[in-house]
Amino acid sequence: MKRVLFINVFGEGHINPTIGLVKELMNRGKKVTYIAGEEFREKIEKAGATFIGHKTMEFPKTFGPPNGEAPFKMPENVEAPFKMLDTLKEMIEEIIEAALNSSEQYDYIIYDSMFFIGNELGRILKVPAICSVTTFAMNENTKILGEETKEMGSKIQEFSNSPLYKEFFAHLQGKYGIKLPDLSTIFNGSGMINIVYTSKYFQIHGERFDERYKFIGPSIADRNEDMDFSLENNNKKKLIYISLGTIFNNSINFYESCFKAFGNMDAKIIMSVGNNTDISAFKSIPSNFIVRNYVPQLKVLKQADVFITHGGMNSTSEGLYYDVPLVLIPQTIDQPAVANRVAQLGAGIVIDKDKVTPEILKQSVVKILTGDNFKMNSEKIGKSLREAGGYKKGVDEILNLCDIHEEVAAGNEK
Template identity: 25%
Template structure:
């Protein structure tokens, strides 16, 4: 029996993919614990029996909605990722010393996990909940890549082993990418330590009360969601979606997720159901199309079910993921900030009625399920804990 410590940021999209891996390891008899600034969030997603060591986090970071590209990336690192690593490091170190893991599983954006493991000479694996870093997205921006490297070097001097050389985003022992080359594309990063395991899809606790009887079997089902972190910028886009969907009410029925209350709730409207939260995985089993922000988790969960997409990336890794969807033929991209209801409606009509997009989504569904998901990831982690290191470097 081995012990695994998952180090995650307080972000639903980064915790969810690891829940299934942790459950699989527990089912195999291993000890599992978590280190996170929001223990209640882990407990909600992984179950109340989850062992969670608290860490300090940061709060109150609001990004200007107009930031895009390199400036948005710089803001994310300077104002969130780097301060989060500094804040989490003492708690992660205490968790490692108390729990005594055989392996630390560090989220790719929870730098403290990798650097503390390095300092304590513990084997560590990367949990990459987005595939953006596994592409050539930064190849044309050498100044950006150098700036990121400088920030990581400074972090290592503060909380890691100053003599270390590994990039904390890519473990030299094992990097679990919750995607597959079929989606990432021909420039997918390769290396002895990289394992493309596909999405980790696990059952999640869901609040009761969704009106399943509301769904009309005679109309196509569309799910509209901007994820859990974009409520502050989604009002205009959701309003355009609502208009486009109501214009197609004779043939389309939609569930629109509006956590910030940007739209007036309609209750159990016969055409569009507006709710703050929905049981996403069960809905995807019934969906014919998804309109979303190209968040990696939402995209992978849709494609896991063979559902084509209309993607409207907002920031961060979303433009990269959107490009992957389009290049794979599984969806259409629209401009988040400028798209109109007619353009959205035309894109939705295309993915609903042209068979090429559905066929591409079905191919990705097969690739995802063949990759093994949580089961494959748990197996690789067991090998690392047993000293059978998958690779010596990237």
């Protein structure tokens, strides 16, 4: 039985796309061990993998929206990578120790692109290393991210040149033989192959990537999630779904704007407000709204007519997979690039995060619902995402690489 090691270091948007791969690998007789933050134990064990928890990597509060109101902006006075170094060091060593000292002999590893020593760990284990890329693929020819990410990139570069970083990796090299990686390529796929959860059509400059990049589309798999409300719509009302994802989702002002925008609309509104929002704090929730801290997103998207989203790659891809046009309010990192790509292909409308009003929200939704082009273009993208093959195609590519690796290894032994 072949043994697979997954390594992941960040949030839901990095974990969820891999669940389909995990299940499919096991369906094909592979044994999967998954190293991730302890908060994902239940989700991963529910998928059937053996779970190993590591210290959770949390961004400083100054990274997020102060008081839950202001959208993300990299503060000028925060040296985020330096503040996170102690946690980063502990997390990386926990993962390395778990991988190298396991009683299992892994045949290959699959690591999230943000785990920037994944390829090095594969080299030390002498097994193929596959990179999981949960946003747009990037290389030296595709400078596609927004100003916030460029700012973060400069801080990452500063961090990589610091004595603290070099001292830490000198320690890792001496103890484990890990070579110092170039953090300037942290967003680039570094695996022997790179599994990218979008289609070549939706990928920005998809023609600029070689065969090491495997565009498989979203990894849509049944998450076995319960729902405590009904999606029955006997009156055939339009269904609007609203969610700002799992990180930038605690803006009371935004949710109040949605109440004002859609409270009198002849439509059914489902709104996910995140676990950090106290729903009882809302003064009055309109009767056509269903508001929950967490919503089984895939189940809702199957029936939604419009999706109002922060433009995270995972949520955007899931909406488009089900042909749903989007209203996008990008907050940070890759979200502006994702939102602009949707708008460029005619499948949605982008609203500046600093210019959200009830009037603009309603106008955007009405424009999408009354025009055919948005739906037609979302269907075109959705078709490309579904035809990319999903998690089954991803597993095909992974196993093909491993077969080639074994053949090469056998040839070298002769």
